[in-house]
Amino acid sequence: xxxxxxxxxxxxxxxxxxxxxxxxxxxxxxxxxxxxxxxxxxxxxxxxxxxxxxxxxxxxxxxxxxxxxxxxxxxxxxxxxxxxxxxxxxxxxxxxxxxxxxxxxxxxxxxxxxxxxxxxxxxxxxxxxxxxxxxxxxxxxxxxxxxxxxxxxxxxxxxxxxxxxxxxxxxxxxxxxxxxxxxxxxxxxxxxxxxxxxxxxxxxxxxxxxxxxxxxxxxxxxxxxxxxxxxxx
Amino acid sequence: xxxxxxxxxxxxxxxxxxxxxxxxxxxxxxxxxxxxxxxxxxxxxxxxxxxxxxxxxxxxxxxxxxxxxxxxxxxxxxxxxxxxxxxxxxxxxxxxxxxxxxxxxxxxxxxxxxxxxxxxxxxxxxxxxxxxxxxxx
Numbered sequence: 001x002x003x004x005x006x007x008x009x010x011x012x013x014x015x016x017x018x019x020x021x022x023x024x025x026x027x028x029x030x031x032x033x034x035x036x037x038x039x040x041x042x043x044x045x046x047x048x049x050x051x052x053x054x055x056x057x058x059x060x061x062x063x064x065x066x067x068x069x070x071x072x073x074x075x076x077x078x079x080x081x082x083x084x085x086x087x088x089x090x091x092x093x094x095x096x097x098x099x100x101x102x103x104x105x106x107x108x109x110x111x112x113x114x115x116x117x118x119x120x121x122x123x124x125x126x127x128x129x130x131x132x133x134x135x136x137x138x139x140x141x142x143x144x145x146x147x148x149x150x151x152x153x154x155x156x157x158x159x160x161x162x163x164x165x166x167x168x169x170x171x172x173x174x175x176x177x178x179x180x181x182x183x184x185x186x187x188x189x190x191x192x193x194x195x196x197x198x199x200x201x202x203x204x205x206x207x208x209x210x211x212x213x214x215x216x217x218x219x220x221x222x223x224x225x226x227x228x229x230x231x232x233x
Numbered sequence: 234x235x236x237x238x239x240x241x242x243x244x245x246x247x248x249x250x251x252x253x254x255x256x257x258x259x260x261x262x263x264x265x266x267x268x269x270x271x272x273x274x275x276x277x278x279x280x281x282x283x284x285x286x287x288x289x290x291x292x293x294x295x296x297x298x299x300x301x302x303x304x305x306x307x308x309x310x311x312x313x314x315x316x317x318x319x320x321x322x323x324x325x326x327x328x329x330x331x332x333x334x335x336x337x338x339x340x341x342x343x344x345x346x347x348x349x350x351x352x353x354x355x356x357x358x359x360x361x362x363x364x365x366x367x368x369x370x
Contacts, residue, residue, distance in 0.1 A: 010339060011247075011250075011339055011341070012250075012339075012341070012342035012343075013251060013254065013315075013341040013345075014244075014246060014247060014250055015250070016253045016254060016342065017245075017246040017247055017248070017249035017251075017253065018246060018250075019253075020249050020250070020252075020253045021246065021249060105244055105246065106243065106244055106245075108244075108245070108246040109245035109249065110245075
């Protein structure tokens with residue numbers, strides 16, 4: 001029987017690339033695709049795939065919270081997280097969320113097939129950098145504080161994280177309410193609680209928090225061209 | 234006549250996705266791939282493509298710098314940016330660097346074929362997220 005894989009990435013062009021790569025393996029099939037985390041959770045529940053490949057930086061519901069939701073629904077889901085960054089914080093969060101594979105997007109053409117094979121054989125797959133961190137005692141409580149780690153702030157609930165992401169993506173309370181099937185009043189209550197917990201006073205603070213905590217990801221433009229000439233010491 | 238295309242993006246998986254899409258179009262051929270701007274400039278010399286599909290953010294030499302070099306090196310080559318940057322400023326900069334087209338990566342599956350078709354006929358094609366942009370030329 002073929003191994004059934006669900007792909008979740010907000011870029012169709014990336015999903016096409018992943019599909020082309022995975023379907024070269026004759027015993028694997030891509031049984032579905034999703035363009036954001038919410039759709040991924042819905043499709044996973046419908047399709048019951050053997051492996052779910054999830055991009056971290058997706059709109060509406062990011063890949064880490066998607067992983068958490070999937071495993072909350074069914075701990076047997078096997079999730080591989082795809083990411084553009086292997087910072088300590090992202091790795092830690094992916095492991096905490098319950099991912100069984102962690103692959104850098106830039107290395108996907110090389111590593112993804114190995115990752116799926118590993119999960120198929122009931123093993124885990126992580127990039128060498130994750131292995132290094134684990135060897136360094138990364139998983140032991142109280143060890144290593146990453147230099148990239150975001151400052152410690154009060155923990156948000158899963159629902160509060162979802163709402164934070166949606167607000168930071170520019171949705172109004174009304175739009176968030178519609179996306180989550182909640183009343184606007186409920187969303188506004190969550191919003192007040194989030195702002196109070198984090199001691200924030202503006203949506204700008206919330207956006208910065210969402211970026212620092214990988215709820216949303218941004219790509220920065222290349223640095224401006226510097227004029228040729230001697231550089232200051 | 235076959236349109237010969239060079240694909241430039243630092244993520245192989247994105248190049249694979251673009252290739253799958255482009256090769257579904259008869260009469261178009263992906264003749265090569267490059268993973269950064271410097272490699273793109275080098276390969277353009279040897280392969281003489283008609284159209285280059287170029288990312289902006291890449292290591293070693295970014296797409297804008299590569300575009301400026303290629304404008305001088307291969308004036309007949311048409312350059313189409315396919316990028317994450319859904320920004321009018323970035324689009325303006327790309328066109329000023331000498332590109333003929335600009336498409337946002339999240340919409341590439343929708344816009345890429347029309348964009349390659351247009352730039353291969355030396356027409357401008359620009360589309361930001363969800364909206365076509367009037368020609369700036």
